[in-house]
Amino acid sequence: MSVSSSTILTESGTNELEIIEFHLEKQLPNGSTKTCYYGINVAKVREVIQVPETTDYPNAQPHMIGVFSSRDVLTPLVDLAGWLGVPTRNDIQKKFVIVTDFNRMTNGFLIDSISRIHRISWNDVESPSQFLEAGEQDCVVAVVRKDGNLIMILDFEKIIADINPELSMEKYDVKVDKSVDLNQKMVSKRNSKTIMVVDDSAFIRSLIQDTLSSAGYNIIACKDGGEAHDKLMEVAGVAKNENMSVDELINAVVTDVEMPRMDGMHLVKRLRDSAAYHSTPIVMFSSLMSDDNRVKALALGANDTITKPEIGKMVAMMDKYVFGS
Known part of the structure; x- marks a missing residue:
């Protein structure tokens, strides 16, 4: 077969x-x-x-x-x-x-x-x-x-x-990665930003969360696209009621592709169709990130993609899209 x-x-x-x-x-x-x-x-x-x-x-x-x-x-x-x-x-x-x-x-x-x-x-x-x-x-x-x-x-x-x-990606430790800027000024800068991490694997979700939080970022973790979409819509509602911009509360989204209830591709599509998250940085992090899936992800509005073994690229990519650096 x-x-x-x-x-x-x-x-x-x-x-x-x-x-x-x-x-x-x-x-x-x-x-x-x-x-x-x-x-x-x-x-x-x-x-x-x-x-x-x-x-x-x-x-x-x-x-x-x-x-x-x-x-x-x-x-x-x-x-x-x-x-x-x-x-x-x-x-x-x-x-x-x-x-x-x-x-x-x-x-x-x-x-x-x-x-x-x-x-x-x-x-x-x-x-x-x-x-x-x-x-x-x-x-x-x-x-x-x-x-x-x-x-x-x-x-x-x-x-x-x-x-x-x-x-395993568990071997990666951002604290010993010399390519990542971990001086106190940059860590403090990241500490003012919040990233949503969406993955149905508790194992992978924890690895991403540990990597980004060790570099200074605040993390909101969700176990599937449905939970992520619900939380993001809640945040958009709070921002609207408080007369704030959504990016004062959520600065980027990192999402898997295959997840229960709502997959990552559909999540990206829903977010890009909403006014609140039309320009929020979204990175797709997946074991299925073939060239074809990368083209699909970018066409739907994702800013970038990473294949799951390449967790070492995560902090630099977040810095690029969150700070424009």
């Missing part, structure tokens, strides 16, 4: 996505099995293949089965069920592999079966409830109800960062 980029959203800002539903078969103590339903955005998937021959990799991380060649790229094969703590059958040859391609990395994830592709609206994608969320350690970013089942959309950035910590 090959996944072509042409199957992804036909129009920018339509607030729709396509997900691949796949399954893990949980082995229960009584010998029976229970199907666990999961999903991943089609845009992150290169192909679904039968389990390839793998080579053991020295000193590999836990849950890494080995490595294989995918279109001449050395690719780690991850035991997804093992990482999730779901006991499944050991017959690996009857399983499948989802090969992902995002954040400029290729990875393979072992699954039990592939189901189908669903085209859905982000309005129908729910955030996990506060009861289910486990802060930065949570690996479910959204839930889709389909055919009486709950499909869990997994935080694959979190999984990859856990398995390959050397490749």
Whole structure:
């Protein structure tokens, strides 16, 4: 099963996505099995293949089965069920592999079966409830109800960062980045500015927030585009009632692309259609920032884009658009 980029959203800002539903078969103590339903955005998937021959990799991380060649790229094969703590059958040859391609990395994830592709609206994608969320350690970013089942959309950035910590954005520390101006005058200048950060991954949201706040910026964090839009409209209402300009309260927005309730592209479109946020700096920060998606983001009105591994560019980009420097 090959996944072509042409199957992804036909129009920018339509607030729709396509997900691949796949399954893990949980082995229960009584010998029976229970199907666990999961999903991943089609845009992150290169192909679904039968389990390839793998080579053991020295000193590999836990849950890494080995490595294989995918279109001449050395690719780690991850035991997804093992990482999730779901006991499944050991017959690996009857399983499948989802090969992902995002954040400029290729990875393979072992699954039990592939189901189908669903085209859905982000309005129908729910955030996990506060009861289910486990802060930065949570690996479910959204839930889709389909055919009486709950499909869990997994935080694959979190999984990859856990398995390959050397490749994680967690390695970045703005305080030791000599390219970032951290003198007291500049930090104080940033301290008078507020940036909204929007991302459905608590893990990624925390990394962006820590990076920008360490440089001096004030942060308002939102877990999806719907929450961000609601808060921004509230701020616009307060500004209007107080006879203030919105940029006295919010100076920029950093947003992910794929999020429950309202995706980043649709959020940008809604903000640019409003008088209050017509010129507010907006930067899109996404693992899906291909050349095509960058063109779409800029056409909708985003000022700039960053691919998720490049968190080191974040402070300089905010300085550029907030201060015009």
